[in-house]
Amino acid sequence: MRASFLTKLFDLIAPRQCALCGERLSASESVVCGPCHLAMPATDYAANPYDNPMARLFWGQLAVERVAAPLFYKRRTDVAVMIHDMKYHHQPGLARRMGAYTARQFMREGFFDGIDVLVPVPLTRRRKWERGYNQSLEICRGISEVTGIPVNDKAVKRVTFSGSQTRLNIQERRENVEAVFRLTARADELHDRHVLLVDDVVTTGSTMTACGRQLCQVPGLRLSLMSLALVQTARFAG
Secondary structure, three states, X not given: OOOOHHHHHHHHHOOOEOOOXXXXXXXXXXXXXXXXXXXXXXXXXXXXXXXXXXXXXXXXXXXXXXXXXXXXXOOOOHXXXXXXXXXXXXXXXXXXXXXXXXXXXXXXXXXXXXXXXXXXXXXXXXXXXXXXXXXXXXHHHHHHHHHOOOEOOOOEEEXXXXXXXXXXXXXXXXXXXXXXXXXXXXXXXXXXXXXXXXXXXXXXXXXXXHHHHHHOOOOOOEEEEEEEEEEOOHHHOO
16 A cells, blocks of 8 residues: 555654554555564455354354454454553544544455445443543544445433443343443434444454344344454454
8 A cells, every 4th residue: 555645744753653562564554564564463354244153152152243353352462452551541543543444455355345334332421431432433433434435423321330241251241232332313324224234352252142133123134244353362363
């Protein structure tokens, strides 16, 4: 991808850094440098979004069409550190750039063809106030910048805070997020639309399932799912 004159100029004034290694980016690089891009734990799920290990998490739980994440997430890796920074170190711009980065990759596979609207998994008011932003909304904004697909962040809201899911098993995660999402009046705008629900990280799929079930109450709505990363476990090793 050729860099614009403005990009080259800004790089001279304020050099951009790779989100993973911190090295200076070249004018043609956007979020990560070439070596880090090649080393990133890619999933290739966008090439087969109807049947892949992430999609199977939702089979029997939720009526979904396309499901994909560009990256695997594993603790204490560069990707994990980057996503932690994105969520907790006030870097909404990084979330937006990663959304755009993913969109450019997924567009090559036709993943966004026919998608009408992007919906981020919402945070509670308290979480959003603590962080200052919703990282999933910023990811959506990055996708929208590349694809032109509009964002609706008002259709569903999170009505309770269910606490961290980190140390819970699959059944406990499902119970923890049950009934925490509610549709709003803005959900009427999603009638007969193909919605892409977007989050940052998927572990068991419990949060997206709970949110997606609310969205599927909208008449005629078709649902697809995307996250930046899928937590890598032994079940995804192959």
